[in-house]
Amino acid sequence: MSETNIFFQAQYLHDSTGFRWLIAFKLFAIKLFAESPIHSDDLQSALNIVSSWSSQWNLGLSETKCTVMYYGSNNPRIQYHINSIPLIPPPDKKMFVKDLGVLFSPSLTFSDHINKVISKARSISNLMFKSFRSTSTLVYTKSFTTFILPHLEYGSIIWNPVHSVELTRSVEKVQRDFTRRLYARCKLPHVPYRQRLIDLNFMTLENRRVMIDLSFVHSIVHNRTLLDTSSLLCLSPLSRPLRNSHNLRISLPFLPSNSQTTVASRTISLWNSLPSTTVSSRSETFRLNISSQPSSFFPVSIIKSWLDL
Numbered sequence: 001m002s003e004t005n006i007f008f009q010a011q012y013l014h015d016s017t018g019f020r021w022l023i024a025f026k027l028f029a030i031k032l033f034a035e036s037p038i039h040s041d042d043l044q045s046a047l048n049i050v051s052s053w054s055s056q057w058n059l060g061l062s063e064t065k066c067t068v069m070y071y072g073s074n075n076p077r078i079q080y081h082i083n084s085i086p087l088i089p090p091p092d093k094k095m096f097v098k099d100l101g102v103l104f105s106p107s108l109t110f111s112d113h114i115n116k117v118i119s120k121a122r123s124i125s126n127l128m129f130k131s132f133r134s135t136s137t138l139v140y141t142k143s144f145t146t147f148i149l150p151h152l153e154y155g156s157i158i159w160n161p162v163h164s165v166e167l168t169r170s171v172e173k174v175q176r177d178f179t180r181r182l183y184a185r186c187k188l189p190h191v192p193y194r195q196r197l198i199d200l201n202f203m204t205l206e207n208r209r210v211m212i213d214l215s216f217v218h219s220i221v222h223n224r225t226l227l228d229t230s231s232l233l234c235l236s237p238l239s240r241p242l243r244n245s246h247n248l249r250i251s252l253p254f255l256p257s258n259s260q261t262t263v264a265s266r267t268i269s270l271w272n273s274l275p276s277t278t279v280s281s282r283s284e285t286f287r288l289n290i291s292s293q294p295s296s297f298f299p300v301s302i303i304k305s306w307l308d309l
Contacts (some may be wrong), residue, residue, distance in 0.1 A: 031099065044080055051082055069097050072107060102155045108261070110159035114167050121151045121174045129181055140182045141200055148178070157216050157263045162302070169303050172205050194307050200245045203291065204307065208299050211290050213267045218279070218286050221248050233264040246276035262300075270299060 032046055052291045054061050063085040070077045070089065075246050089106075090097060096105040103113035124147055132139060152174060154288050161167035183189075197204065203211075236251035249272045252264055257306040271279070278289050290298075301307065 121148050124148050125178050135186045137186050159211045165302050213263050217267050248279045
């Protein structure tokens with residue numbers, strides 16, 4: 001699949017051919033994308049409409065600050081223009097764009113985003129230990145879940161690095177190092193990371209991302225999202241019920257690859273193996289059931305041996 005994003009205000013527009021494009025209106029930025037390069041003429045027409053609209057309302061565009069991002073190895077990388085000024089991709093040293101707080105690169109590996117998240121979380125952690133003098137574990141655990149954890153989990157449905165042991169370790173190491181420093185600050189005897197998680201009532205960040213993925217699928221299945229997820233997953237109940245199955249099974253509307261890069265492809269096997277009472281429960285109960293029995297629901301960690309160090 002090839003896609004072209006042009007980042008520069010939010011409504012879906014459909015033309016007579018059924019081509020869908022999006023102009024996302026923000027205060028300072030506009031994002032426009034085409035799902036297929038065969039609609040390049042339509043995408044350029046959309047750019048012309050945006051340019052005309054901005055001129056009509058005396059809201060000039062800064063063409064030199066606009067950029068284009070091409071996705072897919074077969075993308076023809078067609079040249080687009082705004083007011084006859086060509087749009088160019090980001091420079092090689094910064095080959096990514098930020099969309100809703102997540103850094104996207106042409107390869108969609110998200111390593112740049114993950115490294116930035118780790119750096120931000122470590123900076124806050126260092127500042128926390130410099131600012132606090134308390135020896136109460138509660139102070140640090142509450143501070144971690146309030147100020148650091150949101151950075152490590154925001155948008156993880158998109159960038160969850162299940163394909164990379166190195167990136168999974170790098171993210172997990174933020175929490176591992178934080179708990180180690182917490183034990184030293186609170187004058188507690190050193191114990192392995194896995195035991196520290198038990199003592200502090202923490203989960204591994206890897207398992208928390210699995211729970212976030214499952215919770216997102218749960219919200220889709222129970223129609224609690226406003227997203228069009230028809231190209232992501234679909235309900236696929238068995239024609240003949242099995243003893244350990246449920247009628248909320250999902251399937252992928254496309255041929256799954258081995259990369260497991262989408263939330264649906266990552267969770268399909270795990271979701272379909274959950275008990276019927278769990279998948280049918282309310283969202284709060286669902287998360288509680290999943291988190292209370294990690295050994296029963298979560299897959300084997302790809303960094304399992306590293307957790308005991």
